[in-house]
Amino acid sequence: xxxxxxxxxxxxxxxxxxxxxxxxxxxxxxxxxxxxxxxxxxxxxxxxxxxxxxxxxxxxxxxxxxxxxxxxxxxxxxxxxxxxxxxxxxxxxxxxxxxxxxxxxxxxxxxxxxxxxxxxxxxxxxxxxxxxxxxxxxxxxxxxxxxxxxxxxxxxxxxxxxxxxxxxxxxxxxxxxxxxxxxxxxxxxxxxxxxxxxxxxxxxxxxxxxxxxxxxxxxxxx
Amino acid sequence: xxxxxxxxxxxxxxxxxxxxxxxxxxxxxxxxxxxxxxxxxxxxxxxxxxxxxxxxxxxxxxxxxxxxxxxxxxxxxxxxxxxxxxxxxxxxxxxxxxxxxxxxxxxxxxxxxxxxxxxxxxxxxxxxxxxxxxxxxxxxxxxxxxxxxxxxxxxxxxxxxxxxxxxxxxxxxxxxxxxxxxxxxxxxxxxxxxxxxxxxxxxxxxxxxxxxxxxxxx
Numbered sequence: 001x002x003x004x005x006x007x008x009x010x011x012x013x014x015x016x017x018x019x020x021x022x023x024x025x026x027x028x029x030x031x032x033x034x035x036x037x038x039x040x041x042x043x044x045x046x047x048x049x050x051x052x053x054x055x056x057x058x059x060x061x062x063x064x065x066x067x068x069x070x071x072x073x074x075x076x077x078x079x080x081x082x083x084x085x086x087x088x089x090x091x092x093x094x095x096x097x098x099x100x101x102x103x104x105x106x107x108x109x110x111x112x113x114x115x116x117x118x119x120x121x122x123x124x125x126x127x128x129x130x131x132x133x134x135x136x137x138x139x140x141x142x143x144x145x146x147x148x149x150x151x152x153x154x155x156x157x158x159x160x161x162x163x164x165x166x167x168x169x170x171x172x173x174x175x176x177x178x179x180x181x182x183x184x185x186x187x188x189x190x191x192x193x194x195x196x197x198x199x200x201x202x203x204x205x206x207x208x209x210x211x212x213x214x215x216x217x218x219x220x221x222x
Numbered sequence: 223x224x225x226x227x228x229x230x231x232x233x234x235x236x237x238x239x240x241x242x243x244x245x246x247x248x249x250x251x252x253x254x255x256x257x258x259x260x261x262x263x264x265x266x267x268x269x270x271x272x273x274x275x276x277x278x279x280x281x282x283x284x285x286x287x288x289x290x291x292x293x294x295x296x297x298x299x300x301x302x303x304x305x306x307x308x309x310x311x312x313x314x315x316x317x318x319x320x321x322x323x324x325x326x327x328x329x330x331x332x333x334x335x336x337x338x339x340x341x342x343x344x345x346x347x348x349x350x351x352x353x354x355x356x357x358x359x360x361x362x363x364x365x366x367x368x369x370x371x372x373x374x375x376x377x378x379x380x381x382x383x384x385x386x387x388x389x390x391x392x393x394x395x396x397x398x399x400x401x402x403x404x405x406x407x408x409x410x411x412x413x414x415x416x417x418x419x420x421x422x423x424x425x426x427x428x429x430x431x432x433x434x435x436x437x438x439x440x
Contacts, residue, residue: 060371061328061364072317078296078331079323083316098301099290105297110279113296113331123336126360131349142344146279153278 013038016058016066018045019217022116022177023077024065028212029173030084033091038067042219045121078112081173093170100165103158107151107171111178115147119181137186144182148193151175159195161202168206176203180213231256234276234284236263237435240334240395241295242283246430247391248302251309256285260437263339296330299391311388318383321376325369325389329396333365337399355404362400366411369393377413379420386424394421398431 015031015038017024031038043049043064050062059066059075066073067080069087074080085093095101117123119140127136160166163175179200182188190197203209214220233249233256235242249256261267261282268280277284277293284291285298287305292298303311313319335341337358345354378384381393397418400406408415421427432438 056371061332061368072320074317074320074324076324076327078327079320082323083320087316098305099292101304102290102292102297102301105300106292106294109294109296109330112327113294113335114279117331117335126357130353130357135348139344150279153274 012070014041014068015039016041016043016055016064016068017217017219018043018064019214019220021045021064022181023063025177025180025212025214026077026173027065027067027080027084028217029176029209030081030093032208032211033093033168034084034088035090036084036088040218042217044219078108081170085170093168093173095164095169100158103154103164104170107154107163108174110147110150110154111174114150115144115178118143119186141186141188144178144186144188145192147178148182148188148196152193152195155195159199163199172199172203175199176209179203230288232259232286233257234259234261234273234282234286235435235437236261236282237432237438239263239282240399241281241330243395243398243430243432244295244391245283245285245298245302246435247394247427248299248311250426250429251311251386252302252306253308254302254306258436260435262437296326299388303388311386311391313382313387318376321372321382322388325372325381326392328365328368328372329392332368333362333396336361337404358404359406362396362404362406363410365396366400366406366414370411370413373413377417381417390417390421393417394427394430397421 013031013036015024015027017028017040019042043055045064049055050064056062058068058073061075063075065077065080066075067083069083074083081093094104124136124140127139155163155171158164162168163171175196176199179196180203183190183200190200210216231249231254233242233245235246235258237260261273263282267273268282274280276286276291279293281293283295283298284293285301287301292301299311312322342354342358345357373381373389376382380386381389393414394417397414398421401408401418408418428434
């Protein structure tokens with residue numbers, strides 16, 4: 001089983017992450033599920049560490065997460081997860097069935113392209129400046145609710161114990177952080193989203209998910 | 223070579239949708255014939271009950287392949303790559319493959335969502351028509367600057383080498399929109415400008431352009 005260490009047992013896997021970043025959270029879950037040890041490299045987004053020249057060399061867009069695996073550096077959570085799935089096939093996260101695989105990618109992209117971009121720090125700051133602080137919360141909520149409603153519809157015919165069946169899969173990695181953010185920060189009325197609420201409870205039972213949570217990370221405020 | 227016979231492939235598309243454009247390019251590159259099913263976004267056809275059954279989030283494109291329906295351009299392109307492996311669009315090399323996914327996601331998660339119709343309408347309503355253009359430009363320019371940096375060490379004739387690849391499918395429509403809809407100063411983005419010229423030479427890309435689609439205004 002590929003383990004993420006080199007022949008000396010040193011941590012050849014490094015993850016540049018911020019505790020609160022939902023994109024980093026996704027990757028942390030996958031690394032845990034696959035039993036991969038890694039060195040946690042904290043990037044303080046509030047202090048602007050993502051804009052340092054060294055970090056920009058790793059990822060020119062200045063976002064976390066970035067995964068370094070020996071000589072290779074992969075940025076963007078989606079790209080990282082597809083890389084991990086290929087390089088470390090233990091605990092596979094993608095169904096072989098093409099329809100179910102596609103549903104996983106679609107659910108992941110609903111989070112990744114339709115929800116998360118409207119509630120990350122940079123965008124919230126921009127809206128707060130251009131409009132008002134209330135408008136920024138409204139933007140995040142509108143997009144989250146729209147995306148969550150779509151996810152409820154999309155997954156209703158596929159969900160089992162988890163998003164697309166009775167095993168954890170690719171979609172769950174994207175859902176867990178997004179749903180958690182909705183509960184903690186956006187005060188959404190989650191009773192509108194019974195499936196997602198149930199999944200949230202299910203994720204809270206899995207060590208790989210719990211250990212990936214923001215409050216469990218080395219850079220979380222104590 | 224896997225083929226799709228008797229128009230079993232249908233693509234629900236809007237001529238101007240850059241997400242639909244990505245898929246049209248891939249279908250053309252792979253030599254796949256399909257039935258074009260126009261969805262008029264300005265008339266709200268994406269909210270019809272029939273369309274919502276195909277895609278609950280009400281977005282185009284949707285690809286129907288026999289009994290299977292795939293929504294979301296990224297998911298559709300990965301599906302096509304697996305089911306119809308002719309004219310492969312993903313490298314075997316892990317680093318280069320990952321660069322393609324990252325470039326695709328810069329477009330797909332950082333740029334396009336912030337300049338699609340729904341969001342622009344929202345900003346126009348909440349702020350002003352000028353604010354919406356500024357909003358789109360800020361996000362496009364930020365993403366384009368990142369793409370220039372990201373691809374500089376990988377680009378050849380195309381985004382990540384001398385063959386067309388996954389990233390090119392995302393770049394072509396986004397760059398096309400920047401030139402035709404958003405009036406960006408593209409001199410700041412020499413690599414992307416060069417790629418734009420290169421895409422305009424490839425029939426599969428040209429035939430996928432908005433103005434070439436059945437639902438484009440004449």
